[in-house]
Amino acid sequence: MKQYYEIKAQNPDCILFFRMGDFFELFENDAEIASKILGLTLTSRNNGASGNTPLCGFPHHASERYFPKMVAAGYKVAVCEQVEDPKLAKGIVKRAIVEIISAGTSMNEAILDAKAASYLCAILPQKNTIAFSFADVTTGYFAVSESPIPNFESELARRMPKEILVPAGMDLPQSIVEFARSENILLTTVAEEHYEWKRASEVIENHFKVTSLESLGLDGQVEKTRVSGAILWYLIDQKKSELSHITHLELLDLGEYMVLDPSTLRNLELVRPLNADDVRSTLMSVLDYTVTAMGGRRLREWISHPLISVRKIEERSEAIAELVANPIVLDELKLALREILDMERLLGRVGSGRANARDLYGLGKSLSKAVKVAESLSSLKSPIFHALAETLLSAEGKGDDILKILNDELPITVREGGMIRTGADAELDRMNAEIQDRREWIASLEARERERLGVNTLKVGYNRVFGYYIEVSKIHSDKIPPEYIRKQTTVNAERYITPEMKECETIISSAESRIHDAEYRIFCRLRESVNAERHELQQIAEAVAETDAFFSLSVAARKRGYVRAEVFEGTGIEIRGGFHPVIVSANPDLAFVPNDVSLSPDAHRMMLITGPNMAGKSTYLRQTGLIVLMAQIGSFVPAESARIGVVDRIFTRVGASDRLSRGLSTFMVEMIETANILRNATEKSLVLLDEIGRGTSTFDGLSIAWAIFETLHDNPKRAAITLFATHYHEMTTLADSLEHAGNYQIAVREDGDKLIFLHRILAGACDSSYGIHVAEMAGLPSEVVRRARKILLRLEKSHIDPSDAKQVEKMREQPQVDMFASPDEDTQLLLEELRRLKPEEMTPLQALQTLTELKAHYAK
């Protein structure tokens, strides 16, 4: 326990799993926490003067299951192993922490999402900016940057790290703390000393084996050095290994990508659904035809990082266009990609010293297939594919170098032989040959003894306790020869050994132990030689990932009938026949009505869109956002044609808020997000605003919406392309009066008492809001609907603001029996109802019922 307490004291923030023989044991508070999470029985052990200590544990081989569970529950796991052979130990066996596992550093497949990176992030807030680093220990990705806080927030939401390291004793931006809390991201405090420049530089220089920071581009970059040094220190400290698969540091330039703030990422459901169960509602789900996990991760990265360089966008879309036109190449690629494993993560296992023979074999097979991918790409002309094919071709021979050493069937363990192929190593072959005749002797023993004793059911078996044995059923005990020595009795049989067998076994087992050691040495050499080439192999893996992402976007384009968008430097959006990629793919039977968008600075730059509820306003806004975004990923887009002026940022204020849990009201969130838009939109932005102002009283809301619309129109710095959907019909006069704005409506047709949604966008304002109509269609009781019609009529006539208590009170004081009824209005409402009736479609009974209802209501 003294040893336990010492180790525990060094890792106070971890749950300590303490290896004792074949078990991992937990004590005290750790045992109480873990027993609940892992469902283990809590016992206690008498611990001398300190009384009973709570205790729980499990066999060590169950750790693969239990560690990830603990980490997923938000804890850090410290794994304490016996680090010397208990047989050789003097006194208590030495123990040490061999690894610390936390959410951001786990390499266990059980809690990794194959198609999403597993990021750890470190931050170092400055006055107006923030230095930050992202690392994915499963693949070796490592990047650093510094940017204004909002841009970092965007990056944080895109990458969604599992853990964020923060320097001790430093004030953090509230928004980041809030974000981490609401997304369940583990915040880990790291002592300030690890952020000291000198210390951080040393960590980096040692890791990359460089003598100065210059070669990494960190020269003079104090904050970036500090933050990347801290994250690297943390990773190495936790993994207790070299992490040689972290081969380079990327200097990230967020300026290359479209800014997507957290609310836009959420609302457009790019990679994560708003509603966790609804995985088919994301753009990712529509575009994801990737075959490999690496390709899946790359595509996800692309979708959340749309480009803003026209040249780069065109390079990508040109490559996709070529693949779209080459279905045969697509088929070939699919076949080759299908056999490629997650090379990035396999290399991660190699670099962190945890790869077994199966991992290396998988890598070998994948490398051979990478050459096939290169061959398929070689018939294409796009420069991107040329470059990819060249990188992939460098895999030539590398796979064979591995496969010619390893067997096709491999064990999980690396210490028990069975890994190395015959012919791979002469010395090993010689060692095997030496005992070959003895092995054969054992192998043929069963047949020989069966014949000699005349017992057909005699078996030769092996177990760890007494090695080889001969099993003979009890009914044949009279046939047992004198040299058989009885070792064990089972229900129906007896087990025997013979001196000859024992001798043979001793020779085999001592030779095998040498063979196992030799195999292990050969395996380690192979692992090292793979590791020595890690940088090149990583590039091959990246090329596979990228090819797969291209493959996926091309297949999506073909299957879903997308077209290549023309992207240009400048402002304006011209979409013909655009449709919503997710709605259409999720509802194949829906007759989706395609719509156009035509906006430019010379004509209308802003659309004020009116139309009844359910007409399709939100859908139109979102599909426009998604089409622009897809175009800037380089993907084909869901439309007949599209010309898109590159946008620097898409702002959205749409849909319900899911931030209520952060203690902000719906209206407050709406206004915070709108304020952000008004502060940051530029003439190159796309702004999508859906029903701004609806969260407050009618006139307040209208006035706010009005002012926002005016500002986006009049302020040249904020002159963004804007789609503005609203139910405030009063605003249509505003849109009419503004030079760069126009009224648009989503058409509906009235057919008797039915409202038919045409889902088509047309120029001009919608003349009625039909809210009550839609409510009626939804099944609101007819009494309530009638009442609502009356109230509406009165409000419209008297221009009363329903949110103004004084005005409503005044109306109540009017000497009327029924607050809102007047004979005139009744007549008007009755006439309206009569107009909507279709007697020719009614049964006599329905007609009678309607008549009775009308009489009861209007002629009491």
Ligand SMILES: Nc1ncnc2c1ncn2[C@@H]1O[C@H](COP(=O)(O)OP(=O)(O)OP(=O)(O)O)[C@@H](O)[C@H]1O
């Ligand atoms: N172009 C279209 N073709 C076919 N169906 C559509 C189209 N656009 C929208 N819809 C369908 O109409 C329904 C309502 O769409 P949406 O939510 O966009 O309406 P809305 O006008 O924003 O309504 P509200 O004002 O109540 O928010 C959705 O279920 C959608 O699938």
